[in-house]
Amino acid sequence: MDKFKLEILTPNGVIYNDDAVSVVLPGEEGEFGVLAHHASLTTLLEAGVIDIEKKDKSVESILINWGVVQVDEKKVIVLVEGAVAIRGDSESAIANALEDAKKLIKDIADSNPAIASVSAKLESAASRLL
Amino acid sequence: MANLKDIQRQIKSVSNTQKTTRAMKLVSTAKLRRAEELAKRSRLYAAKMNQVIAEIAGRIKCNKVGGIDNRCFLKIENPKIVDVIFVTADKGLCGGFNIQTIKAVKKLLSEYEERNVKVRLRGIGKKGIEFFKYNEVEIFDSVTDLSSKPDKKRSDNFILSSIEDFNDGKIDGLHIVYNGYKNIITQELHVNHLLPVDSDQFECTEVQNSILEIEAQDEEHMLTSLVNKYVEYNMYYSLIDSLAAEHSARMQAMDAATNNAKEMVKTLNVKYNKARQAAITTELIEIISGVESMK
Numbered sequence: 001m002d003k004f005k006l007e008i009l010t011p012n013g014v015i016y017n018d019d020a021v022s023v024v025l026p027g028e029e030g031e032f033g034v035l036a037h038h039a040s041l042t043t044l045l046e047a048g049v050i051d052i053e054k055k056d057k058s059v060e061s062i063l064i065n066w067g068v069v070q071v072d073e074k075k076v077i078v079l080v081e082g083a084v085a086i087r088g089d090s091e092s093a094i095a096n097a098l099e100d101a102k103k104l105i106k107d108i109a110d111s112n113p114a115i116a117s118v119s120a121k122l123e124s125a126a127s128r129l130l
Numbered sequence: 131m132a133n134l135k136d137i138q139r140q141i142k143s144v145s146n147t148q149k150t151t152r153a154m155k156l157v158s159t160a161k162l163r164r165a166e167e168l169a170k171r172s173r174l175y176a177a178k179m180n181q182v183i184a185e186i187a188g189r190i191k192c193n194k195v196g197g198i199d200n201r202c203f204l205k206i207e208n209p210k211i212v213d214v215i216f217v218t219a220d221k222g223l224c225g226g227f228n229i230q231t232i233k234a235v236k237k238l239l240s241e242y243e244e245r246n247v248k249v250r251l252r253g254i255g256k257k258g259i260e261f262f263k264y265n266e267v268e269i270f271d272s273v274t275d276l277s278s279k280p281d282k283k284r285s286d287n288f289i290l291s292s293i294e295d296f297n298d299g300k301i302d303g304l305h306i307v308y309n310g311y312k313n314i315i316t317q318e319l320h321v322n323h324l325l326p327v328d329s330d331q332f333e334c335t336e337v338q339n340s341i342l343e344i345e346a347q348d349e350e351h352m353l354t355s356l357v358n359k360y361v362e363y364n365m366y367y368s369l370i371d372s373l374a375a376e377h378s379a380r381m382q383a384m385d386a387a388t389n390n391a392k393e394m395v396k397t398l399n400v401k402y403n404k405a406r407q408a409a410i411t412t413e414l415i416e417i418i419s420g421v422e423s424m425k
Contacts, residue, residue, distance in 0.1 A: 009178055011363070013171040028352070042186060044352050068356055070182050079179055081359075 002036035003055055005075040008062060010083045015062060016052065023076060024051040025069055040072040047105075050078065061086045063101045134409065137402040141395055148391035154223070155384035162314075162377035169311055169367075169374040176367040183360045186353070187327040201297060202326050202357045209302035211248045213270075213292045214238055217308035217368050218258030219376045220278045225383035227317060227376055228257040231309045234319055238307065239267070250301065252292070254369070277376070280369035289365040293358055296325050306365065311374035315382060318375075322368070324361050 006023055008016040024033045026048025045067035052060045067080035084101040086094065190203050216235045218228045235258070242249050253259040253272035262269050276284055295301045304325035312318040
């Protein structure tokens with residue numbers, strides 16, 4: 001599988017900067033997936049979960065509240081405002097991340113009607129890890 | 131000959147000042163560390179954000195992408211009114227930090243005056259506001275306590291009216307002037323031309339000519355909200371960058387002050403010793419001449 005460079009940046013620093021095989025992004029017009037050699041594209045993201053498939057087939061999920069993505073042939077840059085990565089080495093670490101993520105959801109719940117589906121996705125992302 | 135007591139008093143007062151400046155330096159050093167950390171983490175995001183916007187602007191320019199007539203990306207030939215936002219500190223005692231920003235603002239003002247452009251000055255930070263008030267330069271609006279405690283919400287609120295006015299066509303440009311952090315001993319003055327997005331430096335090359343595909347039926351909406359975020363974030367970043375710079379400037383100024391005080395105590399001590407010696411000599415001469423006269 002071809003891979004591409006994926007960068008996810010928040011105002012508080014880099015949250016992901018590595019190669020990825022595919023990434024699914026919550027676009028404003030609906031979810032879309034990006035593979036290597038995708039045509040260049042710039043669009044906005046809404047609150048949702050970014051699913052990254054890495055080289056070793058593992059999947060990482062990152063919850064975001066708003067973002068913009070710039071895709072070109074070589075790399076994908078995602079700028080997000082607030083993000084929580086659902087990852088951790090132990091169950092408690094994952095539970096903590098999930099807790100943070102739920103907090104972020106609460107913050108954005110008022111402004112977004114599609115939030116229920118986001119929490120559902122989040123739960124499934126977490127259960128995959130546990 | 132200076133009075134011994136006077137010199138002693140002077141020495142005491144200078145060493146007291148030294149204590150204060152040293153304490154201020156330590157406080158600034160601690161605060162700088164925090165502010166620097168914050169600025170460093172945000173720098174990458176700000177840079178990428180600007181890059182994305184610049185690329186979009188470049189592509190719009192190079193491709194003349196159909197139908198995009200968003201004001202933010204068009205070159206405005208004859209601006210009539212522009213907004214200039216300056217960020218200064220709320221407090222002084224930080225060397226030339228504030229005055230550098232003020233000078234840059236004044237330069238910008240006179241440039242626009244020559245071109246007959248009206249400037250709406252919007253100020254952040256007590257020091258700059260006080261300066262322009264004192265010099266009777268009209269300030270459109272101002273806010274304090276924001277540069278010392280950067281807050282995303284308040285900064286968004288502040289900048290929002292400029293963005294709205296720009297979109298409504300009330301103003302034709304938006305600039306932010308601030309003194310940013312370069313490293314621990316240098317500050318760097320930034321004059322950022324935020325709106326309209328400057329696409330001049332963008333060369334049309336093969337790569338950038340690739341199609342700009344904005345996946346949204348409503349390109350206008352996407353560009354507007356992207357530009358909003360871009361301006362908002364730039365404003366916020368200016369604040370945190372300026373705060374880090376302020377602390378580094380203050381740290382430096384206070385360090386210099388402490389050193390100066392040290393020097394001064396030294397020279398005063400020499401002066402004191404000389405005066406004391408002179409007093410002793412005079413006394414001795416008086417005694418000896420007294421004895422001599424009794425012979």
